[in-house]
Amino acid sequence: MMGWVSMSSLIIFLYFLLHFPSYNCLLCNPHDKYALSQFKNSFFVLNSSLHFHYKYGPCSSYSSRIESWKNITDCCGWDGITCDTKSGHVIGLHLYCSDLRGELLGLNSSIFKLRHLQQLSLTYNDFFGSSIHSSIGNFVNLTHLTLSAFRISGHLPSTISHLSKLEHLFISRMDSLPDDPTRIRIDDYTWNRLIRNATNLRNIYFGEVNMSSVGESSLSLLTNLSSSLVSLLLRGTQIQGKLPTDILRLPNLQKIFLTNNGNLRGELPKSNWTTPLRVLSLYDTAFSGYIPDSIGYLKFLHTLDLYGCNFDGFLPPSLFNLTQLSLLDLLNNKLVGPIPTQITKLSKLSILDLSGNMLNGPIPRGCYSLPSLWYLNLGSNQLTGSIGKFSTNSLQTLRLSNNKLQGNFPNSIFQLQNLINLDLSSIGLSGVVDFHQFSKLKALNSLDLSHNSLLSLKFENNFDCILPNLRYLYLSSTNVSSFPKFIAPNLQDLDLSHNTIRGSIPKWFHENLLRSWKNIGYIDLSFNKLRGDLPIPPNGIGFFSVSNNELSGDISSALCNASTLSILNWASNNLTGLIPQCLVAFPSLWVLDLQDNNLYGSIPDNFSKGNSFETLKLNGNQLKGPLPRSLAHCTNLEVLDLGNNNIEDMFPYWLEILTTLQVLSLRSNKFHGVIASFGTKLPFPKLKIFDISDNYFTGPLPVSYIHNFQGMMNANDNQIGLKYLGQNSLYNDSIVIVMKGRYMELTRILTVFTSIDLSNNMFEGEIPKVIGELHSLKGLNLSHNRITGTIPISLGNLSNLEWLDLSWNQLKGEIPLALTNLNFLAVLNLSQNQFEGMLPKGGQFNTFENDSYVGNPMLCGIPLSKSCKENKEKSPYSTLDKEESGFGWKSVVVGYACGMIFGIILGCNVFFIGKPQLLARLVERVLNVRLIRLT
Template structure:
């Protein structure tokens, strides 16, 4: 329940139950005794925990029991209302008091107040308490309000005995507390109790059930509400988990003024197409499964004040009649599938305060009336397909303006600088053009949010000879806005700054260091990535949470002064020219989740002091000159999802002790000096969530790691039912990336789809056969086992890899025929079986009809299309191949040099021909020519995919 609604409720109860009631008559002695007994049963201090979240609501009114004593008349006590004739207590209002214990338990003296008509208990902490069935004894109740924190259990069926009820509010303020530590259970109201209540309480006028679990209440039970057609004024079932289709007749109830079914995602329904003339004032169906068209009949609701149909499934056009509702103040149709233009002809909407049409498929130009409505304060039109230019505003009421993610063109409207009350402006991701004098924004004294990002034709002009003062600015986003120099401004309250993807060159100015990095107390997010910055790395201040300066030309060391920024959550220094050692302190930052230092010139060893309980989820140190063994303290990174240490000089055995990292999904050790046989650490389900496993370009020996492949559960279950694209990681401020060899090409995936899985064990010295268990990795997209010493046949089980897109088994010692089962791989677009000893007919059908002879070169016993050798003359085929079985090299191919140059090819071919020892030769060539074969680092030839 929102704060506004809670405020309305509290004010209502204060007025309703605190009217003057004291008379010369003394209150009933039995009632007085019951109240004193009740007082002595509970603590009556204001709950500090609840008061923290309800301070504004309780400041105007809070009852207390200080006046409750034997010496005074109970009719004059705070929160007590008496009948002026009989002296019986007929009203109790306990709001903002910490009444701990079984308030409505079986022994509560409240239940002896049989003349009680109105009972309000609100904004108190009743953790673990429930409502006892004795509530049904208060048969004279007409108004019951229980709006508290922590109440659990079932609403007793005896509540249906309260046949005189006119007003019922049972709700929770759990969601307002938003406590990440505590978890709260809701109260439950079952189908039987609901049915009995609606059947007996025929005078119910207002029903408010807030965060009460009504999941058992279905379609037939909801239809009972039509029995209240003559009385029902308000129906609020907020986040109650009701389900089924709401009968349209309920929306037509003749006296209904308010209906709110918010956050019931399983309740369906449609709006009435005709005969809809009810006196509705508030209609809120947000976050439900209501669907269909918004009918023209909605224009008959002449009293409508609030209409919220956001986050439903409505489609079609916006009916023009909707804008003839002259009383309309709040209109929210966002997160639907509405199409077409906004109607241009309207009746004067003099009361319209909020217009929210975000996240639809609306098009056309923004109508002129949006620019001059006298009361319009919030205009939200983002994520649509609006075209044309932004008009000139002639109203001073506008506070929030969001037009981002459209196709708007033309110049920036100068009238925006005259909107003195503007606090929020977002025009990002459009096609705005022209020159904007940034200093004009200093006229907007109240603005706290400014986003002009991703307007490629817009040019911002800055005058650095004087400061632009923005006293209330907290968020400034100017990404991809053709900014060529640091904008000089003073914003003492700035929290977020994004200047990424611009043309800023040179060193970071001194004033930036002084005003933002040293003196600012509020700054928490800075993004300077994708510019042309040079010089030393700026040092972020303590308190900063996100610091992004990747893809620049920064140089020098990472200063030890970086250790002062221990509050960092994301640190991205990738793709610069940084050198020196990685400060050890970075491994000890308690909140650091992402550390990306890839593609610099850092050397030395990886920090060996990763602390227990750290927050690391992504650690990318690839593309540097790091050496030494892996630190065992990496095993403390129990939340790690991405670990990329590729393209370094790390020398170690395989880190089997990383098996215990149950969240690890990406592991890349490619192009290092790892060596030896891979053995398991005997961990239960090692690497069970791994999706990308790349250990290519090392010196691993022995059999392929079958014990790990057996447990790659993250690669076994293809999620064919997943809708939409989902990416690894949940942080919108950082995208996990990885460089892989896909279909023979080095490619950088700048975002990693959760369905993407690959294994690359190429360019090692693995021996033995391909394990059949690989065929169980049904979600596998790519498999590369090339350039090893693998023997045996291609297992038939590889034909089960139904999602496989590329398969590279080249440069091994495989024998036998190519299995026909591989023709089942309908997504296979790249196949490389070259440089083996395969024989027989090449399979026909499926994707095999698309592969050319490059896929099979070097297998002299293969025949059939696409090769020129016919399978009819198998006996006449060459009996002696030029393939050296011991070395696994074809010397004629070596003479060609694999594209490495004529001299290098001749030397390599000569030595292979005479010695037949490629391992010795490889080491020799590496020393003489200062290269590594065949583990060439192609960092300069990386293709990037997915960059936005």
């Protein structure tokens, strides 16, 4: 028995000897063990917001390694600890995903007592906003340093250059944004010393580290590492300037990641490029030029990511000699020409993205049969021809949208059993497609066939199309004439807009909204011919549009359950009743568009503080009453359109505190009174469209506001491309204005568009000279008022002005020659005033016709029939002239009625004072007021 026990003990001993590392037979160095114990006691567990990243992110399968650190055990056996097999010193500390939080590398950190460390990894921990102390330079034996953590900040100390044995350097901040001022930084001096001293560096990984001060000459020092450097990752580091091409030629370099450095320029080597490069990723940099033939010599290349650069020219055929390529991403460049037929050589290719270029010609047949391809995106090019026959089963994503393809829908798509995402929008498909065929694609998650005007989708309402995994369905502009019936329990987005669907919304759709579609977030049924009651959006939905239909009835109070709405667009229907109070209290609603309905009553007065409103359009209804003062709580408001209602109020001066407001339209209401500022330092600083026409405003023009219209003063001539108001593609801000004498709807509002319309009111006084400072102004309409005086010469400074309407006022004097400087002026209306003298010549004035000046009998010159050389005696007024100038039959009647009184007053004034001029002006003003009231 004793022999058996001895044998068992020997077996157990041998088992442990063979299965545990040799350092378990050693005793950990006491000094190092004490330092580790101190370190353990110096931190605390992460808070819940960061803890989420560990338990549900990349650290989900890990637990804190230091839980195994017990004083009763040898520290060489602790998780994350590696000891030297001879001395017992701690040489490796690997604490990734350990839930550590605190100043892990601060001044008092006991880690710095581990002087024999060779490898240090603190990935996925929290530095709690602390920086790396200069004592990091004491780890002179360090070969591997990995600090990829949260909230690491400050400068990388220059002492890091003391680590001359470094082979692997990985420093990254996990939660940093590009403009974060607290992100960790490395300056030019520290970089230079590091690269010069650490000559054994094999892997350099800097992620979200601010390297903006590192110059081009400093980057070129990387060529000193030609014998060692294997991997170079500088992601989101703000490096700028031109990268020396020789760095891409380093003889041992296998991986290059320079992504997310928008100001980093460079070109690909055109010769002598035979490196063992496996990964080349220049995503979102300013690299440019053409892709050279020399790229074909990178025989080991398997990943080429040039997404979002500025490469142009043709795709070189040599590119398709890279038989090891498994990812090719050239999205959003400026490439031209056809896709080479040699693409069939890339048998290992799994991802091919050539979208967002200017490629033309047909799609090569090889794209339909690559055996390993699971992602194919050729969208947003100029490809022509028809879609070929697919003969691969690996394809999961197919995107061919926004091309010039044509022909019938390819039925071979229904054989792609693994297809998850299909986007064939805007490509010119034709023919009839049985929608029920898509039920064969059981894995289908997203389907977009929008904007194929020649395509006709056939739905059999007697049969349900079952799409169990479908989440996104976009069928806009596909000639759908009846409401499609389908079963998709996981549906999130549905777009049936711009079709010809008639009749009422079916009952099953209402039921799905309220019961089945638990994850629905987006519904667009706009621009159809739907009738009947409104569908009620469920709670959880963010976007809901049924605009431009024929829906009617009141807005149900059940709408109040949909408090998650961000965009609600019910414009251009036949809706009646009141606006529910709850609607303006939704916390996340930033677009409310109820324009062009028959809503009545007052605007609700419970806009909450801190609301999200950016666009509020209630124009074209029958709303009345005063404006709610709680509108001032909409501090994010950019567009406010309340035009064409029956609102009766003074000017809402209390809105001038809205610093983001860019469009204000109160046209065609019953606003009245004098416009005066509330006293805000900069009222309406961003306003670009100001329309208060067709109201009853009186007094002088609102100079205090015009003087501060900063958004109209600085013309943005340097803006590249067209930019529109609003930052979300889900909704386009629009506005109806009088442009060049006609009502026009701007379906999208350019950020550079500015206009002022104060017409059809009762404004008095002169045109303020300060208007001439609004250099961005496109249109100015002051017509049909009582404005007097002359045209200020300063209006000649409005270099962007395209239309000017000053008609039907009481302006006088000569037309300033300075107006000929307005080179973009297309429409001018100065009719029905009291201008005199010669018409200006030159510039756009040579294009204006007689109707621009009608009703000004004292004007002369081309194109008028009256020559300035003719007899200058005043010609008799016509009946119309007398009417508009204030001396028609109405004035005669008033004269008879009031003549005696004013005659006596005037006579006495002459007799006693002898200065009738002042009183004469008073009489003229009183008569003028009465004449206008009589009209």
